[in-house]
Amino acid sequence: MVLENKKAIFVMGNLVGLRPDPAYKLTPNADGNFVYADRSDKNFDGANAFGAVAQTVNKYNQVLGDLTGNKIEWSFGDKQIKVSPESGDWPNAFYARQFKGLHFFDYKTTSTAASGEVSSHEAGHAILDAQRPGFMEGSGAETGAYHEAFGDCLSMLMTLGNEKAVEALVAQTDGDLSTRRNMLSDMGEAFGNALGREGGIRTSKNEFVYADPATLPEHGDENNLGREVHDFSRLWSGAFYDVIDNISDANRAAGMAPKEALMAAGEECWKLLVGQVELSPKASETTFHEMAANLTAADAQFNGGARGELIKNVMVKRGLMDADAAPPSRPQGARLFNAEPVRQEFILGNDAGQLAGVKMTSIVDSPAFGLVGLTNSTIAEAEKGARLMAADGDVLFTDKTNPGLEDIFRSDGTAYTAYVAPNAQGQREFHRTKIVF
Template sequence: SNKSSSFGFELKTPERLPFILFDYDQNIYPRGANFLASRLQQPSIVKAAVPPPGKGTRVRVWKSDPSVKTIGIRELFLINTDIKSGPVDTWFETKSTAKPIAPDANGDFLLDFDNTPSQAPNESDNHTRFDVVHTFSTVRYTYDLLLGDLEYLDGNPPQITRPWGNKRLQIFPHAGEDANAYYSREEGALKFFFTKRKDGTPIFLCRSLDVVAHEAGHSFLDILQPQWRSDGQTGGFHEAFGDLCSLFVLISMADIADLFVTLTKANLRDPNNFLSAVGEEFGDALFNNKGKGLRNLSNDLIGSKAQPEVHALSLVFSGFYYDVLVDVFALERNPAIKGDTDTLLDVATILRRALIIAIRVSSESSTQTKFQELATNLETAFETLSRRLGVNLSSWTEIVRKHAKARELSIAGLS
């Protein structure tokens, strides 16, 4: 196909992995897994220009959503130097009722969010402008992370075919009233709506970092596997990938990872943790879920019990990969040698990249055994990353096998 030839090698057949994935550090040294961190940064294999220090763009975003009070609004550093008044860049443009928002003299978008009641549909200009910057920035950050993974894996800046056409993806923070947010290839858009609580106050989906990262994840998966349909196991995986994007985006922020470790005492199974909970504000408003989110990745849903609806079905796979994160973190954890926050950051980075590899080596077709296919390909991914990192990840493979079986991935949603 055009897509595989544009990448220059066939990525779809596990037996024929791109040579470059095996062309680095063939030796597997018997080192402790705590050696991983120093091997994660390998600038010598990346040919892209690194932005000089002091450049890039600072923005302000909700770091979870307005309901998660311990987090609030933080400044975020984007490495991008091409974000113009709008904001707009080569990938994304924002569409809203606000006039284009210009960066300040330093190239930053440091807006304040007035402490006034939110209203919909006639939200204040101040809140609208904050939403525009927050939503754009969260999508941009998510893409920076995932495009960076492709660059890390390939050793080159990725050549991307945009499934929505050769144009910018449009971001609509205020697309209207609906209890929803979505990515549409046909519209070439990410759309976020508002809905109302029982007391009539609005809740804006765009203000949830989880929701924005989730929708950005849909669009990114559509780049990697444009033929995966939105129903059945590929649809379930689309939803799981979106939720896992939210998780990985949060963990990738060092201050958030550290806050998580501090609040939960490094317990990924803490019932009130904000990492496994996706869409807290929305979950509270619609289902009174008290901070546990619209969905929670820390769950015990197994394949034979899963409903075929894609969001319900997704919990089997996202729960499976959260199990893997929990066990790998426990395996690698050794606070005497390396702090828990650093270990969590490293483990999550490797698992995120492994998932990207597993997606790329999986078949293009929308089969109904995609969950197990991905789990099997995670073994290939760990093998690849083992060679790359110079460590033995076979115990991680055992963890994947154990949980894939326990979760009944092979029959999820098929009964």
């Protein structure tokens, strides 16, 4: 990790570039360390974001090393990820593969860098992009939503590793996460409040059940799912929250005190989360059903099968697994791939509206036993997602071969999820932007 601040350059509200800010550095306090009490110290946000990202990455590496002997290798090829905590004034934080790092911004009375949860969430995008770069090439709604949920799950597990935070959580919930919304379930409370959303930007304490994103409106509300990736992600983070809750309940039933029960549940869920990613496809698409199967497979492979029934009960309730599904003897969701994934091109049909005739490329697993139908499911998921993106106005249609940041970022602070641009052969081609919030 390297602390490397950059300042965003805005023209008419659009982010058009990032310039180096070499003067930025943290100054140690009187004790010679980099621990600051609160945001009244100008170093606080930078130290907080950098520290939270470092702790998240280190913990992930530790668990990954224990399970597999491997370490994270960043998708952008550098040895270190860059953290820019003071990138300007904007209601945002983002990971961008082309900038090789994470960017945080001040907004009103707060900063996204001041939130450990937001920092861990953004680190999660970079970690998942390292482990499964295909997922950021994918266009499927569930793949994008899994990227968002992954960061929220990581953030919850980081909280459960912090003794003081868990003590506060026990006081808030009487030690049972199912009682009420709380500091673990709610993401980015200060940032949410600055945006006018009480109780954080979203919560994992919810009762959502699976519905095909294509059948949902773009945006839901507290009690209804939408298909936009952050919105739909609440289904997966909600299911994961239930797994944490049920493991913690089981720990208490076995005689542990509430604090120890929660912290032990957190440690166990680290293995499940990291293991789940290890067993996931290397394709450009995944689905929540696959991830549910991969979570039980991770339990079987990395956790002695201790929570197979518990996970299954949660996933059945969430509509992510069949009640009569057999316990997995292998990673069912991993699609039995036996080789490195391959790229497959296809052209969208005349019924695809603005996307008619557009060329797309999906990364598909090479099926082990001639199971070509599985390849088709990846492409179907990608095509469905691209159509939804276009319907929601998240695809930039441009004549430029290489659209710049000023084209990709919109003045409301969001960015297009994909663009369609002419390629060297004059074909219109679909590209995913590798920027996530």
